[in-house]
Amino acid sequence: MQTVYTFGGGANHDDPRARDKTVTGGKGANLSEMASIGLPVPPGFTITTEECVRYLQHGADFSDDLRREVTKALIHIENTVGKRFGDAADPLLVSVRSGARVSMPGMMDTVLNLGLNDETVKGLAAVSGDDRFAWDSYRRFIQMYSDVVLGLDHGLFEEALEIAKEDRGYFTDTEMNAADWRSLVAEYEAIVKRELGQPFPQDVQAQLWGAIAAVFDSWDSERAKVYRRLNDIPGDWGTAVNVQAMVFGNMGDTSATGVAFTRDPSTGEKAYYGEWLVNAQGEDVVAGIRTPQYLTRRARELSGSDKPSMEEAMPEAFAELARTFELLERHYRDMQDIEFTVERRKLWMLQTRSGKRTAKAALKMAVDMAAEGLIDEKTAILRVDPMALDQLLHPTLDPEAPRDVLGKGLPASPGAASGKIVLDADTAETWSAKGEKVVLVRVETSPEDIHGMHAAQGILTARGGMTSHAAVVARGMGRPCVSGASQISIQLSERTLTVGAAQLMEGDTITIDGATGEIMRGQVPTIEPELAGDFGTLMEWADRHRRMKVRTNAETPDDCRKARQFGAEGIGLCRTEHMFFDAARISAVRQMILAENEAGRRRALAKLLPEQRSDFVEIFTTMAGLPCTIRLLDPPLHEFLPQADADFEELSRTLEVSIDHLRRRAAELHEFNPMLGHRGCRLGITYPEIYETQARAIFEAACQVTARGGEPVVPEIMIPLVGTRRELAILRKLVTETAAQVFAEREMQLDYLIGTMIELPRAALMAGEIAQEARFFSFGTNDLTQTTLGLSRDDAANFLSAYVEKGIYARDPFVSLDIEGVGQLISLAAERGRAAQPGIKLGICGEHGGDPASIAFCESLGLDYVSASPYRVPIARLAAAQAAL
Ligand code: ADP
Ligand code: MG
Ligand code: MG
DSSP, X not given: OOOEEEESTTOOOXXXXXXXXXXXXXXXXXXXXXXXXXXXXXXXXXXXXXXXXXXXXXXXXXXXHHHHHHHHHHHHHHHHHTOEETOSSSEEOEEEEEEESSOOTTSOOOEEEETOOTTHXXXXXXHHTOHHHHHHHHHHHHHHHHHHTSOOOHHHXXXXXXXXXXXXTOSSGGGOOHHHHHHXXXXXXXXXXXXXXXXXXXXXXXXXXXXXXXXXXXXXXXXXXXXXXXXXXXXXXXXXXEEEEOOOTTSSTTOEEEEEESSOTTTOOSSOEEEEEESOOTTHHHHTSSOOEESSHHHHHHHTOOSOOHHHHOHHHHHHHHHHHHHHHHHHSSOEEEEEEEETTEEEEEEEEEOOOOHHHHHHHHHHHHHHTSSOHHHHHHHSOGGGHHHHHSOEEOTTSOOOEEEEOEEEEOSXXXXXXXXXXXXXXXXXXXXXXXXXXXSSOOGGGHHHHHHSSEEEESSOOTTSHHHHHHHHHTOOEEEOOTTEEEEXXXXXXXXXXXXXXXXXXXXXXXXXXXXXXXXOOEEXXXXXXXXXXXXXXXXXXXXXXXXXXXXSHHHHHHHHHTTOOSEEEEXXXXXXXXXXXXXXXXXXXXXXXXHHHHHHHHHHHHHHXXXXXXXXXXXXXXXXXXXXXXXXXXXXXXXXXXXXXXXXXHHXXXXXXXXXXXXXXXXXXXXXXXXXXXXXXXXXXXXXXXXXXXXXXXXXXXXXXXXXXXXXXXXXXOOSHHHHHHHHHHHHHHHHHHHHHHTOOOOOEEEEEEOSHHHHHTHHHHGGGOSEEEEEHHHXXXXXXXXXXXXXXXXXXXXXXXXXXXXXXXXXXXXXTHHHHHHHHHHHHHHHSTTOEEEEESGXXXXXXXXXXXXXXXXXXXXXXXXXXXHHXXXXXXXXX
């Protein structure tokens, strides 16, 4: 296998391996490609990533093939440039650059001006006619090589330079003249000798191979390993090495260097964007030693800067650069991020790659480029990362507005929220009912806080990670959330809290930013998201190309409306228990739970029936004939139990039983492991009147809305936590009989479906049997993940991050479906369900329904729909389209 590929000059660029990123890395492949389309690229060669892997496997040993091919390739550079490497009279200088498949911080930094030594520097001075330039280049080289290859502390060199300037009374590097640089070089050489016990390498071949080895070795550096782990980059890719003839941006005022984007990477606007510096070399632009200048006249004028733009200062080189931008965009059909250097008026291209961009810019560029005919609709759809849309759907903080940051937590749910601090859920609800905007601040949240979270603009917690209750629920509701802000302490009795050094009271206004985790004093102004325009266009294209339907998980009319605005095509999961948590109803719910017998339960349920019915009327009305899957009551009963003494007292008065008695009954209901306890269809089996009442509320509401003449409602009733066919058979009979009764009473007939959630491994395995009783399956992947992995979502936060860090799980299995494991159960259940009942409707609900990787898996199984929380609906629409392409 060829180990080295040359580019530039007369090199042959036809071998597809030379332009294959997996072989020559991102930088190398693009250098070869730019040269092949005739752009001015300084000649050079790329050592393959395969050689890096080989070298590391063979205990840091270069192969004979590599030595031979590098020698040959160096001759290619020499012949093209007309200089010899190590020639004391007219030396060839090169840069040595690392370049993995994807750009990767942690890899070796570039070494420039390699090939200089005490002799060649004199040749360079003579040939260029510029002593200062030659000695400046040499000192740069010693500094970089010592830092990057020899591993010396760069501070030593910077300090020496500072002292040299101070001694001479200079403020800037540009004041240093040739003699100054020359004496600094002598100092640098002395530093190397002192630190290493050996002189700075004078043999140019030793310099070159030292740098190549350093690039290879950097693949296994700690920094690189950490970065790979965090970004799912395999350890066996290796990095390529690029060796390239130097071009000099530091040869006086007709030379320059710069970086540029072919479009604005933060707004997406079709305008060149970049920075440049006169008389400077590569890293100077980013290093911040001198302030770079604007590229275009327009950008300079907008900024009010008086330093000339490149367009003004070097019009010819700029014109050629602009032509190159157009050529590169047409060639790559994407926005490019470019490095260039001008040496004595001549433009050289040193790098190009697809540029990173904000979500907003990605959207704009995709739509614009499709309109320009640069890409087609499908490509445009694939250009936007669905997850990035999340940033665009929520109000965000006005970047111009001042902020007084008090502390920081985890960015748990995006968006910004301002409001008065409230310290418990009930206060959140009362204040918000009075029209106040509130931010709920808790140590952590639990299911009893749901109504307060709903009422609040945002949620802030002192404890809990990215998958804590607060984080998961807030993301589901589309509420901004900052979790785990450990500088917060709450003094509940005084109704105060401290954030770091700041003392705040309930009622004080704060702002939280769920995208950064920042907590700010007062109200920071926000800007509203733009849902029409480019966003609307891209969504329309996505809808044209997707097969799966996208529904939403929603239980309030507000959420339903939001979800429909975002394009939901129905409800995939309406959790009825959330309706039970409502403050006005909780007392009736408690009566039902604590009742001694069926008669007592029925009395309480009679109070709940009209409430539930009116909920469903609102939801059906809002959804206007779209399918609605309603799940009957699921959570363990104890979640509804009274906690506070006052609650017990109130209940004792309404029920006319003693407090002691109620407490005993509550104790009886205690469960050691409620998630595996008396919940889901087990409630329906033991207390059929609960499900009967819910079914009645649903059918009565459906009749009412349909009778009003709207689109006929087709309710889909979903029985949770089924593990056996018999459970579903019993409850199906109950629901069917209830429907028949309601239809008889109302003298009308409606279509409806009864189905089940598949959320227990047994249900997945027995799907063939269960399908005999079900018209649809909805994969409840939250519980299916818990039960398959034997991992409690509420308790896993403590160790899950360690598991992800150690690579035991690639990602949090509650965020992205464990396709390997849980995915098998889903695939098997889909297959067995379809075999038993062809045409059975299949969908997924739960957090995974809004996760692009999980959505792609659903598409591969041919599921009918995914269901996601309202704010995830656009993400799901785009991800479903991408999966279908
Ligand atoms: P990075 O990946 O960190 O950008 P690069 O290898 O692209 O590293 O280079 C760092 C800097 O050195 C860039 O500004 C680049 O343009 C410049 N550079 C690299 N090779 C050369 C060369 N042969 N001639 C002139 N400048 C170069
Ligand atoms: Mg670069
Ligand atoms: Mg469940």
